[in-house]
Amino acid sequence: MILDNKDQNGFTISTITVAEASVRNAEEFKQELFGLIDTGQKQIILNFEKVGYIDSSFLGSMVAGLKHAITKGAEIYLVCLKSDIYDLLTLIRMNKVFKIYNTPEEAIQSI
Amino acid sequence: MDTTQQIQFKLPADPSRFNPLLEQILADIDSSLSDSPHAINIRKKSRWIITELITNGYKHSGEAEIIIRIEFYPYGVHIIKEDTGSPLTLSLSDGEVLSWPIGHEHYNRVVNISHDPLNILNAHIEPDGDVCFIVREKQPTDHDATKVNEHFGLIIIASLCNSFKYRFDKDEGRNIFISIINFD
Numbered sequence: 001m002i003l004d005n006k007d008q009n010g011f012t013i014s015t016i017t018v019a020e021a022s023v024r025n026a027e028e029f030k031q032e033l034f035g036l037i038d039t040g041q042k043q044i045i046l047n048f049e050k051v052g053y054i055d056s057s058f059l060g061s062m063v064a065g066l067k068h069a070i071t072k073g074a075e076i077y078l079v080c081l082k083s084d085i086y087d088l089l090t091l092i093r094m095n096k097v098f099k100i101y102n103t104p105e106e107a108i109q110s111i
Numbered sequence: 112m113d114t115t116q117q118i119q120f121k122l123p124a125d126p127s128r129f130n131p132l133l134e135q136i137l138a139d140i141d142s143s144l145s146d147s148p149h150a151i152n153i154r155k156k157s158r159w160i161i162t163e164l165i166t167n168g169y170k171h172s173g174e175a176e177i178i179i180r181i182e183f184y185p186y187g188v189h190i191i192k193e194d195t196g197s198p199l200t201l202s203l204s205d206g207e208v209l210s211w212p213i214g215h216e217h218y219n220r221v222v223n224i225s226h227d228p229l230n231i232l233n234a235h236i237e238p239d240g241d242v243c244f245i246v247r248e249k250q251p252t253d254h255d256a257t258k259v260n261e262h263f264g265l266i267i268i269a270s271l272c273n274s275f276k277y278r279f280d281k282d283e284g285r286n287i288f289i290s291i292i293n294f295d
Contacts, residue, residue, distance in 0.1 A: 020130075023166050055162050056263035063261045070257055084155055091270050092263060093229040093248065097256035 002029045005036065012036060013104050015047040023057035030061035034068055042074045045107050049080035054088065066097065075099070077107040115183050116143055122165060122177040129165060136161060136179065143183055149294045153188055156271045157181075160290050163264045164192040187273070187293035194286050198279050199242070201234060211279040213240060227260040228253035232269065242277040244269040 002025050003014040014036065018025050036044055046062075069076045078100045081089070089095050101107040118139050120132060140157055144150040161179060175196035182189040198211040204223045217236050224232045228249060235243040246269040260266075269275045274291040 022162075053158070055159075055166060056267050057166065059263045060261040063256070063259050067257050067259070088159065088267070092266050093252070096229055096252050096254055097259055 001032065003032045003036070008104070009108060011043040011045055011104070011108055012041045013045045013047055015049065016051050019050060019052045021048075021051045021054040021058040023055060026055075026057040026061040029058065030064055033061070033065040037065070037069050037072050037074050043077075043111070044069065044074060045077045045079055045104050047080050047104060048078060048082070048085065051085065052082060054085050059089075059092075059094065062098075063094075077101060077110075079104050079107050115185060117180060117182045118143065119178060119180040122179065133158070133161060133165075136181070140181060140188075143181075144188075147294070153292055153294075156292050157188070157190060160190050160268050160271055160292075163268050164190070164288055164290070167264055187291060190290045190292070192286075192288040195284050196286060198284075198286060199277050201242075209236075211240075211277075212281050215240075224265070225260050225262070228255050228258050230260070230266055232266055240279070244275045244277070246270050 002017060004017050006013045006015075014033070016029070021029070033044070033046075066076050076098065078098050080103065081100065086095075086100070089098070089100070099107070099110070101110060118136075120136055123129065123132060137154055137158055140154055141150060144153055147153075165177070165179070175194045178193045180189075180191045180193070182191065200208060200210045201222070201224060202208050204225055207222070209217065209222070213236070218238050218240060220236045222234050222236065224234055224244075226232070226249065229252060231247045231249055233245045233247070235245060237243060244265055246266050265275075268290055271292070272290040273293045274289070276289045278287040278289065279285070280287060
């Protein structure tokens with residue numbers, strides 16, 4: 001399992017359990033994220049606290065998940081991004097479509 | 112301009128053995144730039160660029176040998192990937208497909224590879240047939256995530272570099288990707 005899921009106040013906090021989010025686990029991550037959305041989770045917080053690196057394949061899966069969430073009326077939030085990863089997301093402008101917060105609590109309070 | 116130093120690595124055929132090699136490449140970059148104030152920035156960018164080049168290499172090079180070469184210059188660093196796999200094929204956003212080697216009639220063209228609400232990825236085919244990849248921000252930004260492209264490899268490399276080019280060496284059948292990071 002790539003995602004470790006916990007429910008908190010109506011939110012699903014999904015911690016990505018790998019340090020290297022890459023082509024090797026991007027498809028598994030996508031399937032698990034789609035599964036969460038398809039089972040009716042509407043507020044999904046993806047926690048990156050354990051992720052030290054991310055590649056283009058994993059980013060592709062994140063965007064695929066975001067698109068799927070939108071079609072199902074769900075929201076995805078990104079939290080606890082390391083500064084290098086945040087910088088990369090900003091560089092390729094993903095910060096324009098993902099809701100990014102420092103912590104899960106911040107994401108929850110934003111609603 | 113002459114290089115001040117260069118290091119070269121042959122990639123393992125088994126992609127699962129790539130990570131230890133990447134760490135070795137980065138350690139050698141650190142060592143080569145140890146006295147430079149740009150070392151941290153170059154290392155960070157190099158990791159992403161090399162990973163994306165290699166991920167792409169494993170996808171498209173088949174059994175061909177892949178070489179990564181890092182060249183150090185007084186003004187910056189060149190990260191070069193070479194292989195003898197199939198030459199580049201670009202599927203353009205309008206449906207046209209360009210495969211290398213391309214005819215002279217395509218020289219000096221600027222073609223669009225992809226565009227989405229956030230980024231525009233173009234390729235400038237230069238007078239010598241080299242291709243320069245250029246990313247531009249889409250302005251104004253459309254925040255419709257459902258239209259965002261899911262392919263980021265070329266966008267990441269082109270965004271991190273000051274210059275990112277593809278060259279096909281017809282004589283030797285070699286694909287050469289050259290990314291240049293200047294010391295800014």
